[in-house]
Amino acid sequence: MTSPTALRKAVETYWAAAEARDWETFAGTLADDVVYELPQSRERIRGKERYVQFNKEYPGDWHAQVLRIVAEGDEAVSWILMREGLRESYAVNLFTADASGRIAAITDFWPEPYEPPFGRDHLTERY
Amino acid sequence: MTSPTALRKAVETYWAAAEARDWETFAGTLADDVVYELPQSRERIRGKERYVQFNKEYPGDWHAQVLRIVAEGDEAVSWILMREGLRESYAVNLFTADASGRIAAITDFWPEPYEPPFGRDHLTERY
Numbered sequence: 001m002t003s004p005t006a007l008r009k010a011v012e013t014y015w016a017a018a019e020a021r022d023w024e025t026f027a028g029t030l031a032d033d034v035v036y037e038l039p040q041s042r043e044r045i046r047g048k049e050r051y052v053q054f055n056k057e058y059p060g061d062w063h064a065q066v067l068r069i070v071a072e073g074d075e076a077v078s079w080i081l082m083r084e085g086l087r088e089s090y091a092v093n094l095f096t097a098d099a100s101g102r103i104a105a106i107t108d109f110w111p112e113p114y115e116p117p118f119g120r121d122h123l124t125e126r127y
Numbered sequence: 128m129t130s131p132t133a134l135r136k137a138v139e140t141y142w143a144a145a146e147a148r149d150w151e152t153f154a155g156t157l158a159d160d161v162v163y164e165l166p167q168s169r170e171r172i173r174g175k176e177r178y179v180q181f182n183k184e185y186p187g188d189w190h191a192q193v194l195r196i197v198a199e200g201d202e203a204v205s206w207i208l209m210r211e212g213l214r215e216s217y218a219v220n221l222f223t224a225d226a227s228g229r230i231a232a233i234t235d236f237w238p239e240p241y242e243p244p245f246g247r248d249h250l251t252e253r254y
């Protein structure tokens with residue numbers, strides 16, 4: 001089991017490097033055979049080279065702010081606020097480390113805003 | 128800081144009790160002043176009584192399967208597969224414990240399926 005600190009540090013570096021468009025440092029956090037999955041679209045990217053390219057090519061002037069990282073052993077989760085111009089969205093990212101502390105698996109969720117369902121506003125408030 | 132084991136245990140109990148519709152046990156995992164937030168709809172529920180009622184009243188014959196729990200100190204995250212009939216969806220839930228190990232804050236994300244954007248199928252596969 002990787003120490004919590006190793007994977008937490010890798011995830012912190014992953015986001016700082018992505019924000020800085022420092023793709024060499026970003027790549028350094030990843031295992032060569034990293035697997036990236038998006039369960040919402042059922043897309044998968046295999047391998048560090050393709051995954052770095054995916055991030056390099058990702059369109060838009062986006063900025064990622066880390067809201068929370070929770071790390072335990074070889075698992076970690078980050079909660080991100082992503083800004084692009086006036087648009088803000090959240091992401092939640094699940095990470096698994098390999099034995100050397102590099103990121104071997106990423107499962108990304110990009111939840112979209114929705115309107116509250118009817119019938120529960122006797123319990124809820126809006127913010 | 129709560130021990131990782133205390134909050135992990137609370138989150139395990141939370142899901143097992145929800146699945147069993149054992150609302151007394153479920154309530155026992157929660158702080159009296161628990162705050163539940165849904166950032167996608169910007170809904171908030173304040174207090175154990177209302178939050179238990181919200182879960183009791185939640186429509187449908189849903190079943191929650193815990194895929195992963197990551198717990199560190201007074202923070203934890205669960206990744207859930209929710210089934211209702213043939214419909215499957217994921218949820219990611221962020222928990223914060225109070226000093227006694229009860230769940231004081233929950234931030235829930237319910238990401239919906241979407242079609243892959245154009246222009247990246249040179250890097251991705253579908254699964």
